[in-house]
Amino acid sequence: MVWRMKKKMIVWSLVICLLLSGYGNILVGAEERAKAPTELYARSAVLMDADSGRVLFGKEENELRPMASTTKIMTCILALENQEEGQVVTASAYAAGRPKVKLGVKDQEQFYLKDLLYSLMLESHNDSAVVIAEGISGTVEEFAKLMNQKAEELGCHDTHFVTPNGLDDSDEDGIHSTTARDLATIMRYCIMQSPKREEFLEITRTKNYQFSDVEGSRRFSCVNHNAFLDMMEGALTGKTGFTSDAGYCYVGALERDGRTFIVALLACGWPNNKSYKWKDTRKLMEYGIANYQYRDVWEDVALPEVKVKNGVEEKMPYETELLVPVQVEGKDEISLLLRADEGVQVKTELKDSLRAPVHEGDVVGSVRYFLEGEEIASYQVVTKKDVRERDMNWALLWITKLALL
Known part of the structure; x- marks a missing residue:
């Protein structure tokens, strides 16, 4: 009876060793595949x-x-x-x-x-x-x-x-x-x-x-x-x-x-x-x-509103410096084939200020994506609405409105 139990323990020990050895080989194999090839025959x-x-x-x-x-x-x-x-x-x-x-x-x-x-x-x-x-x-x-x-x-x-x-x-x-x-x-x-x-x-x-x-x-x-x-x-x-x-x-x-x-x-x-x-x-x-797997590297970039000089807003006629909202023009997905340790760098360029008139869709900057220092995608930043210029025509119209009131 004791011998049978010892025999079973030996068998199970061998099985466990074999399984662990196989698992170790799997891990080593996966680790080897993850490494960039170092020994190639080709020059x-x-x-x-x-x-x-x-x-x-x-x-x-x-x-x-x-x-x-x-x-x-x-x-x-x-x-x-x-x-x-x-x-x-x-x-x-x-x-x-x-x-x-x-x-x-x-x-x-x-x-x-x-x-x-x-x-x-x-x-x-x-x-x-x-x-x-x-x-x-x-x-x-x-x-x-x-x-x-x-x-x-x-x-x-x-x-x-x-x-x-x-x-x-x-x-x-x-x-x-x-x-x-x-x-x-x-x-x-x-x-x-x-x-x-x-x-x-x-x-x-x-x-x-x-x-x-x-x-x-x-x-x-x-x-x-x-x-x-x-x-x-x-x-x-x-x-x-x-x-x-x-x-x-x-x-x-x-x-x-x-x-x-x-x-x-x-x-x-x-x-x-x-x-x-x-x-x-x-x-x-x-x-x-x-x-290498495909990953979506798109980033929703927070963009500040851009100052507009000499513009006019009907609801705020006395304001001489307004803000216009902007947005990134284009798709909202960038699928790239990347390693797990790779990522992109995103650079945003935006004008400090604009001068009226401003039209919806005017280009005021860009959002650029870089991988290993190389530009891989670029999107324009555009204005989301019109801003009228505070010119003589607007001034005459406003004076007329005030006179009628």
């Missing part, structure tokens, strides 16, 4: 909030580096935005001579441009990229100008495109390169801002695609090589890349619970370390998911 990395464009985590995010075939997200979105309905493109001898990875186009062979976009994004074919570029702009050089123009429009001032496929190259303005921040910004445009974002997502999420040349004499099959699509719940899109100069690169996006994150990686290992980019992508995405 440059960014985790971006796709909604606001804010960089949530960066590692050498502004360093110029070659970006290999992640270039093709820009090629794809520009082709979608500039193609003609049912456009047919013709392969040149230059396109046919591009190195692997390639579709194997032949000189003067014709294709529907929309089919080549799947070749571009699923298989990352270098010759298809050139056929697309020449079909849109006439030459690779002219298409590169279009790429650089779009980069400037997006605020990617540290990006320089030379080729539509990302092969290592240079021109008189520099080498084909970008930064992790700029690459994430371009992906943000592709999936959040471009009028062709839905078409972009449809192409890049397609698992398999078959097509033929215009004549139907040759058939081709494409398979999507973006492993991230099956790696994490909510994976939206992505593009891999590799050259000897760039190393392994990746840019991808994920949507989870109304939050959309973008990861951009440059120089994330060289052969035989092809899997490094997936490990870094998962680590950064999990950090974003675990630590």
